[in-house]
Amino acid sequence: MRAQSSSSSGALSPLFLRLLAAVALMTASACVFPGVAALAEDAPPYSQAQDVVYGEVHGTGLLMDVFTPRAATNGLAIIDVASGAWHSDRSKIRDHTLAQMYPIYCARGYTVFAVRPGSKTRYTIADMDSNLKTGIRFVKEHASQYHIDPERLGLTGASAGGHLATLAALTATPSKPDAKKAKDRIGTSVKAVAVFFPPTDLAEWETGKPSDAQLLRSLLYLPGAAPADMEEIMKAARAASPLYHVVKTDVPFFLIHGNADSVVPLSHSQRFVDAMKKEGNSAELQIKEAGGHAWLTIPEEVRAMAKWFDEKLGNTMPRSAP
Template identity: 35%
Template sequence: MPKSICAAVLCGLILLPWHASKCDDAVRRTEDVVYGRKFGMALTLDLFQPAKPNGAGLLFLVNGGWLSSKSTPLMVTVRPDDYRVFLERGYTVFAIVTSSQPKFVISDEIDDVLRAARFVRFNAAKYGVDPERLGVMGSSSGGHLTLSLATRGGPGNAEAADPIDRTSSAVHAAACFFPPTDFLNYGSPGAMGVGAGPMAPLQVAFGPSALTSEGREQLGRAISPIYYVTKSLPPTLIIHGDKDEVVPLQQAEIFVAKARSEQAPFVQLIVRPGKGHGWGDFWKSAEDIEAFANWFDQHLLPKK
């Protein structure tokens, strides 16, 4: 095959759906990288590598309503165009697909994202990223998992047989949209959000523990990011609408207040007036995504 034709074919194979105009501008996508296994099921991520990487990696948590899929209709899926701005700035993006309800529940999904962070750090050199410059982002339940990783990420199990499980799951910056943060005080002090109130339609995501009063109390504390906040919280940005009836703005406000009370140095809340639980295709909202990208630039890239 002539070299010119071969180059054209290779360029076409690695282009994302928006079709970069030059091969040098292309993004390489590697699909279905297995980052873990459970019950015989593979946990996978899709890797997006820009032509000019800046050395930092972003974990994009593919999750909504605690549902996650590579490409299944009616579930949150991998959408490459959502990562355009981050790839243009040189970030390597890991689109993380987690397990889902009804077989797997929220606590399982928290374990998945912790495993994904360990996997990325363990393989950082392979993927051309600095293991000390990792960020995470998500929306709604993906925002909940983002804050779960930000608050709970840390040293691995030194006794684990798997070297990945011995690796740290810490991240160094986080950004998310409208996340649940405290299921025991959901919208107001003492209001139960474990499969109740606005979360009642998603009761199956909480599992059988949500069926008893005692179980709800224990589970609510175990899966709420607010109870894991310390001064070591990585720089965290939350964007939330003040008309959100699914995840009340109060959830972001109390998380930020807790972080500041713990003297976490970098935490910010941006409130979008009149916005509900999402606004249009918010992952393509220029002002919001630019805010995310600037946040990661500020906290993950070398100071100029």
């Protein structure tokens, strides 16, 4: 399969512009949906520790925010991959707050770790995947400090965050207690994964059509490092795509995707779930009628995910509002 190269290396691809527009829409939703914004302004059911350093790459710290329930905790944790359009600036955490993600999970007793895996301006997808796994190891290593069970972690994310969460779960590294390097002693497996509208096939964004070459170069390589051979680029795209890593797994997946998504087509989730079921895996897809790339009532679906995590992770603690 061979893709056509972009006619202009300097201009942003139409697909990437749509991704950026979708992120802007999610941010603007808080302004036009007062219920979400009002909840975010009320006293939240958690305490928030900002910019916790979970790792280091070339002398630069990798950051996460930790949301701890103010009331009783259930001993469980959710790792949220805070990334949109493969950017993980602080606005992504704000967007997830406005979507009620942290209030909803913390009200049910979960401790939430909002991991920022890096942005495409400095990191490739392979780098982001490695950074996310560093974050998972950090959470497990500090489980006693946060009073959580390291063997019952949930992993979530939306859009690019959903892609990275799904990829990390399917390519998890096992624990090696006798490994020489400390980072290799702790595995990166999780117990359950629930994501919103994730890109699962970077090589074929729209069914039957090779992905935009410029977008792939920007995601898979640092500036100036992309090879000229498109076959090599497509091979790298498949390696970075969850769809091509589907194997038999005990980890259940839950996906929510709108059938009016013009940024990440619904087919990404449909094809992924089909592939998972062919392997005999547990995978569910909930389709949001008329849902685009995010929607104003998305807190309802966040609650559905929280309920799903309750079942898969074994949360028996009664929830409080919201």
